[in-house]
Amino acid sequence: MADPLWRSRPTDLYGRRDRDRFGTVTWAVGGVFTLITAGSRWKPDMVAPVRRTIDAVITKREMVTPDVVALTFAEPQGGLLPEWTPGAHIDVRLPSGHVRQYSLCGEPGRRTDYRIAVRRIADGGGGSIEMHEAFHEGDTLTFEGPRNGFHLGTCEDDVLFVIGGIGVTPILPMMRKARARGIGWRAIYAGRSREHMPLLDEVLAVGEGRVDVWADDEQGRFATAEDLLAGAGPRTAVYVCGPTPMLESVRIARDAHADAPLHYERFSAAPIIDGAPFELELARSGKVLSVPADRSALAVMLDEDPTTPYSCQQGFCGTCKVGVLAGEVERHGRTAEADDEMLVCVSRSRGERIVLDI
Ligand code: FES
The missing domain is CATH 3.10.20.30 (Beta-grasp domain)
Structure with missing residues:
Protein backbone atom coordinates (compact mmCIF):
# COMPACT_ATOMS: atom_id res chain seq x y z
CA MET A 1 0.00 0.00 0.00
CA ALA A 2 1.11 3.56 -0.56
CA ASP A 3 0.49 4.78 2.95
CA PRO A 4 4.02 4.12 4.27
CA LEU A 5 5.24 6.17 1.32
CA TRP A 6 3.21 9.15 2.44
CA ARG A 7 4.51 8.76 5.94
CA SER A 8 8.08 8.29 4.83
CA ARG A 9 8.22 11.71 3.24
CA PRO A 10 9.75 14.04 5.81
CA THR A 11 8.50 17.56 6.24
CA ASP A 12 10.74 20.22 4.80
CA LEU A 13 11.78 23.57 6.18
CA TYR A 14 8.33 24.88 5.42
CA GLY A 15 6.55 22.05 7.22
CA ARG A 16 5.43 20.50 3.95
CA ARG A 17 5.09 16.79 3.58
CA ASP A 18 4.56 17.21 -0.10
CA ARG A 19 0.87 16.68 0.05
CA ASP A 20 0.03 20.27 -0.66
CA ARG A 21 -0.36 22.01 -3.99
CA PHE A 22 2.29 20.90 -6.46
CA GLY A 23 4.23 19.05 -3.82
CA THR A 24 1.94 16.15 -4.49
CA VAL A 25 2.63 16.38 -8.19
CA THR A 26 6.35 16.91 -7.78
CA TRP A 27 6.65 13.97 -5.48
CA ALA A 28 4.37 11.84 -7.61
CA VAL A 29 6.44 12.43 -10.73
CA GLY A 30 9.45 10.97 -8.99
CA GLY A 31 7.49 8.20 -7.38
CA VAL A 32 4.89 7.40 -9.98
CA PHE A 33 6.18 3.95 -10.71
CA THR A 34 6.31 3.13 -7.02
CA LEU A 35 2.78 4.45 -6.60
CA ILE A 36 1.39 2.32 -9.36
CA THR A 37 3.08 -0.83 -8.22
CA ALA A 38 2.09 -0.04 -4.66
CA GLY A 39 -1.55 0.08 -5.67
CA SER A 40 -2.08 3.54 -4.26
CA ARG A 41 -5.55 4.94 -3.79
CA TRP A 42 -4.09 8.19 -5.10
CA LYS A 43 -4.94 8.14 -8.79
CA PRO A 44 -5.83 11.70 -9.70
CA ASP A 45 -7.47 13.02 -12.85
CA MET A 46 -4.38 14.62 -14.32
CA VAL A 47 -4.45 17.76 -16.44
CA ALA A 48 -1.19 18.70 -18.07
CA PRO A 49 -0.08 22.26 -17.24
CA VAL A 50 -1.28 24.78 -19.81
CA ARG A 51 1.26 27.52 -20.35
CA ARG A 52 -0.67 29.49 -22.96
CA THR A 53 -1.94 32.95 -22.17
CA ILE A 54 -5.65 33.48 -22.68
CA ASP A 55 -7.65 36.69 -22.88
CA ALA A 56 -11.20 36.25 -21.62
CA VAL A 57 -14.09 38.66 -21.23
CA ILE A 58 -15.84 39.06 -17.91
CA THR A 59 -19.50 38.16 -18.30
CA LYS A 60 -20.60 38.39 -14.70
CA ARG A 61 -19.38 40.15 -11.57
CA GLU A 62 -21.20 39.55 -8.30
CA MET A 63 -20.49 40.12 -4.63
CA VAL A 64 -21.21 36.77 -3.00
CA THR A 65 -20.38 38.03 0.50
CA PRO A 66 -19.62 41.59 1.66
CA ASP A 67 -15.92 41.01 0.88
CA VAL A 68 -15.85 38.30 -1.79
CA VAL A 69 -16.35 38.99 -5.47
CA ALA A 70 -17.09 36.20 -7.94
CA LEU A 71 -16.01 36.75 -11.53
CA THR A 72 -17.30 34.68 -14.45
CA PHE A 73 -15.46 34.99 -17.75
CA ALA A 74 -15.58 33.43 -21.18
CA GLU A 75 -13.65 33.21 -24.41
CA PRO A 76 -14.52 36.41 -26.33
CA GLN A 77 -15.67 34.61 -29.50
CA GLY A 78 -17.71 32.07 -27.56
CA GLY A 79 -15.21 29.23 -27.93
CA LEU A 80 -14.35 26.65 -25.34
CA LEU A 81 -11.79 27.31 -22.63
CA PRO A 82 -9.18 24.62 -21.77
CA GLU A 83 -10.17 21.47 -19.93
CA TRP A 84 -9.85 21.45 -16.15
CA THR A 85 -10.59 19.23 -13.20
CA PRO A 86 -11.72 20.08 -9.63
CA GLY A 87 -8.92 21.67 -7.63
CA ALA A 88 -7.44 23.43 -10.66
CA HIS A 89 -6.38 27.06 -10.54
CA ILE A 90 -5.41 29.75 -13.02
CA ASP A 91 -2.75 32.46 -12.88
CA VAL A 92 -4.44 35.81 -13.39
CA ARG A 93 -2.38 38.71 -14.70
CA LEU A 94 -3.43 41.89 -13.00
CA PRO A 95 -3.26 45.26 -14.76
CA SER A 96 -0.36 46.18 -12.45
CA GLY A 97 1.62 43.27 -13.87
CA HIS A 98 1.32 41.17 -10.74
CA VAL A 99 0.21 37.57 -11.05
CA ARG A 100 -2.17 35.92 -8.60
CA GLN A 101 -3.64 32.44 -8.48
CA TYR A 102 -7.30 31.61 -8.07
CA SER A 103 -9.08 28.27 -8.00
CA LEU A 104 -11.83 27.57 -10.48
CA CYS A 105 -15.11 27.21 -8.60
CA GLY A 106 -17.70 26.65 -11.33
CA GLU A 107 -19.30 23.41 -12.43
CA PRO A 108 -16.55 20.77 -12.75
CA GLY A 109 -15.09 20.71 -16.22
CA ARG A 110 -17.29 23.53 -17.51
CA ARG A 111 -15.56 25.10 -20.51
CA THR A 112 -18.05 27.65 -21.81
CA ASP A 113 -16.94 29.91 -18.99
CA TYR A 114 -14.83 29.85 -15.83
CA ARG A 115 -15.63 31.27 -12.44
CA ILE A 116 -13.31 32.39 -9.63
CA ALA A 117 -14.01 34.06 -6.29
CA VAL A 118 -11.69 36.50 -4.53
CA ARG A 119 -11.75 37.66 -0.92
CA ARG A 120 -10.66 41.25 -0.46
CA ILE A 121 -7.75 41.29 1.97
CA ALA A 122 -7.07 44.83 3.13
CA ASP A 123 -3.64 44.08 4.59
CA GLY A 124 -2.52 41.60 1.92
CA GLY A 125 -0.16 42.22 -0.95
CA GLY A 126 -2.69 44.33 -2.86
CA GLY A 127 -3.62 41.67 -5.41
CA SER A 128 -7.06 40.97 -3.99
CA ILE A 129 -7.91 44.66 -3.84
CA GLU A 130 -6.87 45.05 -7.45
CA MET A 131 -8.99 42.06 -8.41
CA HIS A 132 -11.97 43.71 -6.75
CA GLU A 133 -11.45 47.12 -8.23
CA ALA A 134 -9.97 46.53 -11.67
CA PHE A 135 -12.41 44.05 -13.19
CA HIS A 136 -15.97 44.70 -14.24
CA GLU A 137 -18.35 43.11 -16.71
CA GLY A 138 -17.04 43.52 -20.24
CA ASP A 139 -13.42 43.91 -19.15
CA THR A 140 -10.67 41.63 -20.39
CA LEU A 141 -9.10 39.23 -17.91
CA THR A 142 -5.82 37.61 -18.94
CA PHE A 143 -4.74 34.33 -17.42
CA GLU A 144 -2.54 31.29 -17.83
CA GLY A 145 -3.57 27.74 -17.08
CA PRO A 146 -5.43 26.00 -15.69
CA ARG A 147 -3.18 23.64 -13.82
CA ASN A 148 -3.94 21.35 -10.95
CA GLY A 149 -1.90 20.19 -7.98
CA PHE A 150 -4.86 19.54 -5.69
CA HIS A 151 -6.61 16.62 -7.29
CA LEU A 152 -9.58 14.69 -6.05
CA GLY A 153 -8.45 11.07 -5.89
CA THR A 154 -10.40 8.66 -8.02
CA CYS A 155 -10.20 5.64 -5.75
CA GLU A 156 -11.20 7.19 -2.43
CA ASP A 157 -14.69 6.28 -1.31
CA ASP A 158 -14.72 7.82 2.17
CA VAL A 159 -13.96 11.54 1.99
CA LEU A 160 -14.27 14.51 4.31
CA PHE A 161 -13.96 18.00 2.87
CA VAL A 162 -12.86 20.64 5.39
CA ILE A 163 -13.55 24.17 4.20
CA GLY A 164 -12.46 27.44 5.74
CA GLY A 165 -13.97 30.57 4.18
CA ILE A 166 -12.59 31.33 0.73
CA GLY A 167 -11.04 27.85 0.77
CA VAL A 168 -14.41 26.81 -0.60
CA THR A 169 -13.29 27.63 -4.14
CA PRO A 170 -11.32 24.46 -4.99
CA ILE A 171 -13.48 22.26 -2.74
CA LEU A 172 -16.90 23.10 -4.21
CA PRO A 173 -16.15 21.49 -7.60
CA MET A 174 -14.69 18.50 -5.74
CA MET A 175 -17.94 18.11 -3.83
CA ARG A 176 -19.89 18.20 -7.07
CA LYS A 177 -17.57 15.60 -8.53
CA ALA A 178 -17.86 13.41 -5.44
CA ARG A 179 -21.65 13.60 -5.64
CA ALA A 180 -21.57 12.68 -9.32
CA ARG A 181 -19.36 9.69 -8.57
CA GLY A 182 -21.69 8.51 -5.85
CA ILE A 183 -18.90 8.04 -3.29
CA GLY A 184 -19.32 8.46 0.46
CA TRP A 185 -18.43 11.97 1.49
CA ARG A 186 -19.19 14.66 4.02
CA ALA A 187 -18.08 18.27 4.42
CA ILE A 188 -17.71 20.83 7.15
CA TYR A 189 -17.70 24.49 6.23
CA ALA A 190 -16.33 26.90 8.86
CA GLY A 191 -16.34 30.68 8.88
CA ARG A 192 -16.85 33.63 11.14
CA SER A 193 -20.54 33.94 10.18
CA ARG A 194 -22.84 32.54 7.50
CA GLU A 195 -22.88 35.96 5.90
CA HIS A 196 -19.12 35.71 5.38
CA MET A 197 -19.04 32.18 3.95
CA PRO A 198 -18.82 32.53 0.17
CA LEU A 199 -20.94 30.19 -1.96
CA LEU A 200 -22.53 28.67 1.15
CA ASP A 201 -25.88 28.27 -0.58
CA GLU A 202 -24.24 26.25 -3.36
CA VAL A 203 -22.32 24.12 -0.87
CA LEU A 204 -25.51 23.29 1.00
CA ALA A 205 -27.36 22.55 -2.23
CA VAL A 206 -24.67 20.13 -3.37
CA GLY A 207 -24.44 18.58 0.06
CA GLU A 208 -28.08 17.54 0.45
CA GLY A 209 -27.61 16.97 4.17
CA ARG A 210 -23.96 15.95 4.03
CA VAL A 211 -22.61 19.38 5.03
CA ASP A 212 -22.13 20.70 8.56
CA VAL A 213 -21.79 24.45 8.96
CA TRP A 214 -19.67 25.95 11.72
CA ALA A 215 -20.33 29.67 12.10
CA ASP A 216 -18.13 31.16 14.83
CA ASP A 217 -20.76 33.73 15.78
CA GLU A 218 -23.33 30.98 16.33
CA GLN A 219 -20.97 28.66 18.18
CA GLY A 220 -19.34 31.41 20.23
CA ARG A 221 -15.83 30.22 19.37
CA PHE A 222 -13.53 29.15 16.56
CA ALA A 223 -13.69 25.55 15.41
CA THR A 224 -10.88 23.35 16.71
CA ALA A 225 -9.24 20.62 14.66
CA GLU A 226 -11.29 18.16 16.69
CA ASP A 227 -14.48 19.93 15.63
CA LEU A 228 -13.41 20.01 12.00
CA LEU A 229 -12.37 16.36 11.91
CA ALA A 230 -15.31 14.99 13.88
CA GLY A 231 -16.66 13.38 10.71
CA ALA A 232 -13.39 11.66 9.77
CA GLY A 233 -12.63 8.07 10.62
CA PRO A 234 -9.08 6.70 10.81
CA ARG A 235 -9.04 5.88 7.09
CA THR A 236 -11.07 8.79 5.77
CA ALA A 237 -9.39 10.83 3.03
CA VAL A 238 -9.40 14.46 4.19
CA TYR A 239 -9.27 17.40 1.79
CA VAL A 240 -8.75 20.75 3.48
CA CYS A 241 -8.45 24.28 2.18
CA GLY A 242 -8.62 27.43 4.25
CA PRO A 243 -6.58 29.85 6.34
CA THR A 244 -3.10 28.72 7.36
CA PRO A 245 -3.84 28.29 11.12
CA MET A 246 -6.81 26.07 10.33
CA LEU A 247 -4.86 24.10 7.76
CA GLU A 248 -1.94 23.59 10.11
CA SER A 249 -4.17 22.48 12.99
CA VAL A 250 -5.90 19.92 10.77
CA ARG A 251 -2.59 18.75 9.36
CA ILE A 252 -1.09 18.21 12.80
CA ALA A 253 -4.22 16.52 14.16
CA ARG A 254 -4.44 14.27 11.13
CA ASP A 255 -0.89 13.07 11.67
CA ALA A 256 -2.44 10.80 14.29
CA HIS A 257 -3.90 8.92 11.31
CA ALA A 258 -0.91 8.95 9.00
CA ASP A 259 -2.30 5.90 7.19
CA ALA A 260 -5.12 8.00 5.74
CA PRO A 261 -4.67 10.42 2.84
CA LEU A 262 -4.56 14.10 3.66
CA HIS A 263 -4.73 16.59 0.80
CA TYR A 264 -4.46 20.30 1.31
CA GLU A 265 -3.94 23.49 -0.58
CA ARG A 266 -2.41 26.68 0.70
CA PHE A 267 -3.28 30.15 -0.42
CA SER A 268 -0.26 31.72 1.22
CA ALA A 269 3.28 31.00 2.31
CA ALA A 270 3.83 28.06 4.61
CA PRO A 271 5.27 28.76 8.05
CA ILE A 272 9.05 28.45 8.23
CA ILE A 273 10.27 25.77 10.61
CA ASP A 274 13.86 25.62 11.88
CA GLY A 275 15.06 28.34 9.50
CA ALA A 276 18.38 30.10 10.02
CA PRO A 277 18.89 33.87 9.71
S1 FES B 1 8.11 30.45 -6.91
FE1 FES B 1 6.17 31.43 -6.93
S2 FES B 1 6.51 33.25 -5.82
FE2 FES B 1 8.35 32.14 -5.62
Whole structure:
Protein backbone atom coordinates (compact mmCIF):
# COMPACT_ATOMS: atom_id res chain seq x y z
CA MET A 1 0.00 0.00 0.00
CA ALA A 2 1.11 3.56 -0.56
CA ASP A 3 0.49 4.78 2.95
CA PRO A 4 4.02 4.12 4.27
CA LEU A 5 5.24 6.17 1.32
CA TRP A 6 3.21 9.15 2.44
CA ARG A 7 4.51 8.76 5.94
CA SER A 8 8.08 8.29 4.83
CA ARG A 9 8.22 11.71 3.24
CA PRO A 10 9.75 14.04 5.81
CA THR A 11 8.50 17.56 6.24
CA ASP A 12 10.74 20.22 4.80
CA LEU A 13 11.78 23.57 6.18
CA TYR A 14 8.33 24.88 5.42
CA GLY A 15 6.55 22.05 7.22
CA ARG A 16 5.43 20.50 3.95
CA ARG A 17 5.09 16.79 3.58
CA ASP A 18 4.56 17.21 -0.10
CA ARG A 19 0.87 16.68 0.05
CA ASP A 20 0.03 20.27 -0.66
CA ARG A 21 -0.36 22.01 -3.99
CA PHE A 22 2.29 20.90 -6.46
CA GLY A 23 4.23 19.05 -3.82
CA THR A 24 1.94 16.15 -4.49
CA VAL A 25 2.63 16.38 -8.19
CA THR A 26 6.35 16.91 -7.78
CA TRP A 27 6.65 13.97 -5.48
CA ALA A 28 4.37 11.84 -7.61
CA VAL A 29 6.44 12.43 -10.73
CA GLY A 30 9.45 10.97 -8.99
CA GLY A 31 7.49 8.20 -7.38
CA VAL A 32 4.89 7.40 -9.98
CA PHE A 33 6.18 3.95 -10.71
CA THR A 34 6.31 3.13 -7.02
CA LEU A 35 2.78 4.45 -6.60
CA ILE A 36 1.39 2.32 -9.36
CA THR A 37 3.08 -0.83 -8.22
CA ALA A 38 2.09 -0.04 -4.66
CA GLY A 39 -1.55 0.08 -5.67
CA SER A 40 -2.08 3.54 -4.26
CA ARG A 41 -5.55 4.94 -3.79
CA TRP A 42 -4.09 8.19 -5.10
CA LYS A 43 -4.94 8.14 -8.79
CA PRO A 44 -5.83 11.70 -9.70
CA ASP A 45 -7.47 13.02 -12.85
CA MET A 46 -4.38 14.62 -14.32
CA VAL A 47 -4.45 17.76 -16.44
CA ALA A 48 -1.19 18.70 -18.07
CA PRO A 49 -0.08 22.26 -17.24
CA VAL A 50 -1.28 24.78 -19.81
CA ARG A 51 1.26 27.52 -20.35
CA ARG A 52 -0.67 29.49 -22.96
CA THR A 53 -1.94 32.95 -22.17
CA ILE A 54 -5.65 33.48 -22.68
CA ASP A 55 -7.65 36.69 -22.88
CA ALA A 56 -11.20 36.25 -21.62
CA VAL A 57 -14.09 38.66 -21.23
CA ILE A 58 -15.84 39.06 -17.91
CA THR A 59 -19.50 38.16 -18.30
CA LYS A 60 -20.60 38.39 -14.70
CA ARG A 61 -19.38 40.15 -11.57
CA GLU A 62 -21.20 39.55 -8.30
CA MET A 63 -20.49 40.12 -4.63
CA VAL A 64 -21.21 36.77 -3.00
CA THR A 65 -20.38 38.03 0.50
CA PRO A 66 -19.62 41.59 1.66
CA ASP A 67 -15.92 41.01 0.88
CA VAL A 68 -15.85 38.30 -1.79
CA VAL A 69 -16.35 38.99 -5.47
CA ALA A 70 -17.09 36.20 -7.94
CA LEU A 71 -16.01 36.75 -11.53
CA THR A 72 -17.30 34.68 -14.45
CA PHE A 73 -15.46 34.99 -17.75
CA ALA A 74 -15.58 33.43 -21.18
CA GLU A 75 -13.65 33.21 -24.41
CA PRO A 76 -14.52 36.41 -26.33
CA GLN A 77 -15.67 34.61 -29.50
CA GLY A 78 -17.71 32.07 -27.56
CA GLY A 79 -15.21 29.23 -27.93
CA LEU A 80 -14.35 26.65 -25.34
CA LEU A 81 -11.79 27.31 -22.63
CA PRO A 82 -9.18 24.62 -21.77
CA GLU A 83 -10.17 21.47 -19.93
CA TRP A 84 -9.85 21.45 -16.15
CA THR A 85 -10.59 19.23 -13.20
CA PRO A 86 -11.72 20.08 -9.63
CA GLY A 87 -8.92 21.67 -7.63
CA ALA A 88 -7.44 23.43 -10.66
CA HIS A 89 -6.38 27.06 -10.54
CA ILE A 90 -5.41 29.75 -13.02
CA ASP A 91 -2.75 32.46 -12.88
CA VAL A 92 -4.44 35.81 -13.39
CA ARG A 93 -2.38 38.71 -14.70
CA LEU A 94 -3.43 41.89 -13.00
CA PRO A 95 -3.26 45.26 -14.76
CA SER A 96 -0.36 46.18 -12.45
CA GLY A 97 1.62 43.27 -13.87
CA HIS A 98 1.32 41.17 -10.74
CA VAL A 99 0.21 37.57 -11.05
CA ARG A 100 -2.17 35.92 -8.60
CA GLN A 101 -3.64 32.44 -8.48
CA TYR A 102 -7.30 31.61 -8.07
CA SER A 103 -9.08 28.27 -8.00
CA LEU A 104 -11.83 27.57 -10.48
CA CYS A 105 -15.11 27.21 -8.60
CA GLY A 106 -17.70 26.65 -11.33
CA GLU A 107 -19.30 23.41 -12.43
CA PRO A 108 -16.55 20.77 -12.75
CA GLY A 109 -15.09 20.71 -16.22
CA ARG A 110 -17.29 23.53 -17.51
CA ARG A 111 -15.56 25.10 -20.51
CA THR A 112 -18.05 27.65 -21.81
CA ASP A 113 -16.94 29.91 -18.99
CA TYR A 114 -14.83 29.85 -15.83
CA ARG A 115 -15.63 31.27 -12.44
CA ILE A 116 -13.31 32.39 -9.63
CA ALA A 117 -14.01 34.06 -6.29
CA VAL A 118 -11.69 36.50 -4.53
CA ARG A 119 -11.75 37.66 -0.92
CA ARG A 120 -10.66 41.25 -0.46
CA ILE A 121 -7.75 41.29 1.97
CA ALA A 122 -7.07 44.83 3.13
CA ASP A 123 -3.64 44.08 4.59
CA GLY A 124 -2.52 41.60 1.92
CA GLY A 125 -0.16 42.22 -0.95
CA GLY A 126 -2.69 44.33 -2.86
CA GLY A 127 -3.62 41.67 -5.41
CA SER A 128 -7.06 40.97 -3.99
CA ILE A 129 -7.91 44.66 -3.84
CA GLU A 130 -6.87 45.05 -7.45
CA MET A 131 -8.99 42.06 -8.41
CA HIS A 132 -11.97 43.71 -6.75
CA GLU A 133 -11.45 47.12 -8.23
CA ALA A 134 -9.97 46.53 -11.67
CA PHE A 135 -12.41 44.05 -13.19
CA HIS A 136 -15.97 44.70 -14.24
CA GLU A 137 -18.35 43.11 -16.71
CA GLY A 138 -17.04 43.52 -20.24
CA ASP A 139 -13.42 43.91 -19.15
CA THR A 140 -10.67 41.63 -20.39
CA LEU A 141 -9.10 39.23 -17.91
CA THR A 142 -5.82 37.61 -18.94
CA PHE A 143 -4.74 34.33 -17.42
CA GLU A 144 -2.54 31.29 -17.83
CA GLY A 145 -3.57 27.74 -17.08
CA PRO A 146 -5.43 26.00 -15.69
CA ARG A 147 -3.18 23.64 -13.82
CA ASN A 148 -3.94 21.35 -10.95
CA GLY A 149 -1.90 20.19 -7.98
CA PHE A 150 -4.86 19.54 -5.69
CA HIS A 151 -6.61 16.62 -7.29
CA LEU A 152 -9.58 14.69 -6.05
CA GLY A 153 -8.45 11.07 -5.89
CA THR A 154 -10.40 8.66 -8.02
CA CYS A 155 -10.20 5.64 -5.75
CA GLU A 156 -11.20 7.19 -2.43
CA ASP A 157 -14.69 6.28 -1.31
CA ASP A 158 -14.72 7.82 2.17
CA VAL A 159 -13.96 11.54 1.99
CA LEU A 160 -14.27 14.51 4.31
CA PHE A 161 -13.96 18.00 2.87
CA VAL A 162 -12.86 20.64 5.39
CA ILE A 163 -13.55 24.17 4.20
CA GLY A 164 -12.46 27.44 5.74
CA GLY A 165 -13.97 30.57 4.18
CA ILE A 166 -12.59 31.33 0.73
CA GLY A 167 -11.04 27.85 0.77
CA VAL A 168 -14.41 26.81 -0.60
CA THR A 169 -13.29 27.63 -4.14
CA PRO A 170 -11.32 24.46 -4.99
CA ILE A 171 -13.48 22.26 -2.74
CA LEU A 172 -16.90 23.10 -4.21
CA PRO A 173 -16.15 21.49 -7.60
CA MET A 174 -14.69 18.50 -5.74
CA MET A 175 -17.94 18.11 -3.83
CA ARG A 176 -19.89 18.20 -7.07
CA LYS A 177 -17.57 15.60 -8.53
CA ALA A 178 -17.86 13.41 -5.44
CA ARG A 179 -21.65 13.60 -5.64
CA ALA A 180 -21.57 12.68 -9.32
CA ARG A 181 -19.36 9.69 -8.57
CA GLY A 182 -21.69 8.51 -5.85
CA ILE A 183 -18.90 8.04 -3.29
CA GLY A 184 -19.32 8.46 0.46
CA TRP A 185 -18.43 11.97 1.49
CA ARG A 186 -19.19 14.66 4.02
CA ALA A 187 -18.08 18.27 4.42
CA ILE A 188 -17.71 20.83 7.15
CA TYR A 189 -17.70 24.49 6.23
CA ALA A 190 -16.33 26.90 8.86
CA GLY A 191 -16.34 30.68 8.88
CA ARG A 192 -16.85 33.63 11.14
CA SER A 193 -20.54 33.94 10.18
CA ARG A 194 -22.84 32.54 7.50
CA GLU A 195 -22.88 35.96 5.90
CA HIS A 196 -19.12 35.71 5.38
CA MET A 197 -19.04 32.18 3.95
CA PRO A 198 -18.82 32.53 0.17
CA LEU A 199 -20.94 30.19 -1.96
CA LEU A 200 -22.53 28.67 1.15
CA ASP A 201 -25.88 28.27 -0.58
CA GLU A 202 -24.24 26.25 -3.36
CA VAL A 203 -22.32 24.12 -0.87
CA LEU A 204 -25.51 23.29 1.00
CA ALA A 205 -27.36 22.55 -2.23
CA VAL A 206 -24.67 20.13 -3.37
CA GLY A 207 -24.44 18.58 0.06
CA GLU A 208 -28.08 17.54 0.45
CA GLY A 209 -27.61 16.97 4.17
CA ARG A 210 -23.96 15.95 4.03
CA VAL A 211 -22.61 19.38 5.03
CA ASP A 212 -22.13 20.70 8.56
CA VAL A 213 -21.79 24.45 8.96
CA TRP A 214 -19.67 25.95 11.72
CA ALA A 215 -20.33 29.67 12.10
CA ASP A 216 -18.13 31.16 14.83
CA ASP A 217 -20.76 33.73 15.78
CA GLU A 218 -23.33 30.98 16.33
CA GLN A 219 -20.97 28.66 18.18
CA GLY A 220 -19.34 31.41 20.23
CA ARG A 221 -15.83 30.22 19.37
CA PHE A 222 -13.53 29.15 16.56
CA ALA A 223 -13.69 25.55 15.41
CA THR A 224 -10.88 23.35 16.71
CA ALA A 225 -9.24 20.62 14.66
CA GLU A 226 -11.29 18.16 16.69
CA ASP A 227 -14.48 19.93 15.63
CA LEU A 228 -13.41 20.01 12.00
CA LEU A 229 -12.37 16.36 11.91
CA ALA A 230 -15.31 14.99 13.88
CA GLY A 231 -16.66 13.38 10.71
CA ALA A 232 -13.39 11.66 9.77
CA GLY A 233 -12.63 8.07 10.62
CA PRO A 234 -9.08 6.70 10.81
CA ARG A 235 -9.04 5.88 7.09
CA THR A 236 -11.07 8.79 5.77
CA ALA A 237 -9.39 10.83 3.03
CA VAL A 238 -9.40 14.46 4.19
CA TYR A 239 -9.27 17.40 1.79
CA VAL A 240 -8.75 20.75 3.48
CA CYS A 241 -8.45 24.28 2.18
CA GLY A 242 -8.62 27.43 4.25
CA PRO A 243 -6.58 29.85 6.34
CA THR A 244 -3.10 28.72 7.36
CA PRO A 245 -3.84 28.29 11.12
CA MET A 246 -6.81 26.07 10.33
CA LEU A 247 -4.86 24.10 7.76
CA GLU A 248 -1.94 23.59 10.11
CA SER A 249 -4.17 22.48 12.99
CA VAL A 250 -5.90 19.92 10.77
CA ARG A 251 -2.59 18.75 9.36
CA ILE A 252 -1.09 18.21 12.80
CA ALA A 253 -4.22 16.52 14.16
CA ARG A 254 -4.44 14.27 11.13
CA ASP A 255 -0.89 13.07 11.67
CA ALA A 256 -2.44 10.80 14.29
CA HIS A 257 -3.90 8.92 11.31
CA ALA A 258 -0.91 8.95 9.00
CA ASP A 259 -2.30 5.90 7.19
CA ALA A 260 -5.12 8.00 5.74
CA PRO A 261 -4.67 10.42 2.84
CA LEU A 262 -4.56 14.10 3.66
CA HIS A 263 -4.73 16.59 0.80
CA TYR A 264 -4.46 20.30 1.31
CA GLU A 265 -3.94 23.49 -0.58
CA ARG A 266 -2.41 26.68 0.70
CA PHE A 267 -3.28 30.15 -0.42
CA SER A 268 -0.26 31.72 1.22
CA ALA A 269 3.28 31.00 2.31
CA ALA A 270 3.83 28.06 4.61
CA PRO A 271 5.27 28.76 8.05
CA ILE A 272 9.05 28.45 8.23
CA ILE A 273 10.27 25.77 10.61
CA ASP A 274 13.86 25.62 11.88
CA GLY A 275 15.06 28.34 9.50
CA ALA A 276 18.38 30.10 10.02
CA PRO A 277 18.89 33.87 9.71
CA PHE A 278 21.02 35.27 6.91
CA GLU A 279 21.79 38.48 5.04
CA LEU A 280 20.65 39.45 1.56
CA GLU A 281 22.90 41.80 -0.35
CA LEU A 282 21.16 43.54 -3.25
CA ALA A 283 24.07 44.13 -5.61
CA ARG A 284 22.63 46.97 -7.68
CA SER A 285 21.71 49.16 -4.74
CA GLY A 286 24.31 47.82 -2.34
CA LYS A 287 21.66 47.41 0.35
CA VAL A 288 22.00 44.60 2.86
CA LEU A 289 18.79 43.19 4.32
CA SER A 290 18.58 40.88 7.34
CA VAL A 291 16.37 37.83 6.91
CA PRO A 292 15.24 36.49 10.29
CA ALA A 293 14.92 32.77 10.97
CA ASP A 294 11.14 32.85 10.71
CA ARG A 295 10.74 34.97 7.58
CA SER A 296 11.43 34.40 3.91
CA ALA A 297 13.81 36.44 1.79
CA LEU A 298 10.78 37.49 -0.25
CA ALA A 299 8.95 38.84 2.79
CA VAL A 300 11.95 40.97 3.70
CA MET A 301 12.36 42.15 0.10
CA LEU A 302 8.69 43.15 0.01
CA ASP A 303 9.22 45.27 3.12
CA GLU A 304 11.95 47.07 1.18
CA ASP A 305 10.12 47.19 -2.16
CA PRO A 306 6.40 46.31 -2.27
CA THR A 307 6.60 45.92 -6.07
CA THR A 308 8.90 42.90 -5.79
CA PRO A 309 7.39 40.27 -8.13
CA TYR A 310 5.88 37.13 -6.61
CA SER A 311 2.85 34.94 -7.00
CA CYS A 312 2.51 31.51 -5.34
CA GLN A 313 4.91 32.09 -2.40
CA GLN A 314 5.39 28.34 -2.33
CA GLY A 315 8.26 27.77 -4.73
CA PHE A 316 6.51 26.43 -7.80
CA CYS A 317 5.52 29.29 -10.11
CA GLY A 318 8.99 30.81 -10.62
CA THR A 319 7.76 34.42 -10.53
CA CYS A 320 10.14 35.41 -7.74
CA LYS A 321 13.27 33.85 -9.28
CA VAL A 322 16.33 36.13 -9.16
CA GLY A 323 19.99 35.79 -10.15
CA VAL A 324 22.61 34.97 -7.55
CA LEU A 325 26.06 36.57 -7.78
CA ALA A 326 27.66 35.09 -4.68
CA GLY A 327 26.76 32.69 -1.91
CA GLU A 328 25.25 29.23 -1.79
CA VAL A 329 21.52 28.66 -2.09
CA GLU A 330 19.66 26.27 0.20
CA ARG A 331 16.95 25.21 -2.21
CA HIS A 332 13.35 24.58 -1.24
CA GLY A 333 11.64 25.32 -4.55
CA ARG A 334 9.60 22.97 -6.65
CA THR A 335 10.43 24.42 -10.00
CA ALA A 336 13.76 24.42 -11.76
CA GLU A 337 16.42 26.80 -10.51
CA ALA A 338 19.78 27.16 -12.23
CA ASP A 339 22.88 27.14 -10.06
CA ASP A 340 22.94 30.92 -10.17
CA GLU A 341 19.25 31.45 -9.45
CA MET A 342 17.16 31.57 -6.29
CA LEU A 343 13.44 31.38 -5.60
CA VAL A 344 13.36 33.96 -2.87
CA CYS A 345 9.91 32.92 -1.60
CA VAL A 346 11.20 29.63 -0.21
CA SER A 347 14.92 29.19 -0.81
CA ARG A 348 17.44 30.52 1.69
CA SER A 349 21.17 31.04 2.07
CA ARG A 350 23.41 28.26 3.28
CA GLY A 351 25.89 30.81 4.56
CA GLU A 352 25.68 34.09 6.39
CA ARG A 353 25.16 36.16 3.24
CA ILE A 354 23.93 35.77 -0.31
CA VAL A 355 24.33 38.38 -3.04
CA LEU A 356 21.46 38.83 -5.47
CA ASP A 357 21.61 40.39 -8.92
CA ILE A 358 18.95 42.99 -8.23
S1 FES B 1 6.51 33.25 -5.82
FE1 FES B 1 6.17 31.43 -6.93
S2 FES B 1 8.11 30.45 -6.91
FE2 FES B 1 8.35 32.14 -5.62
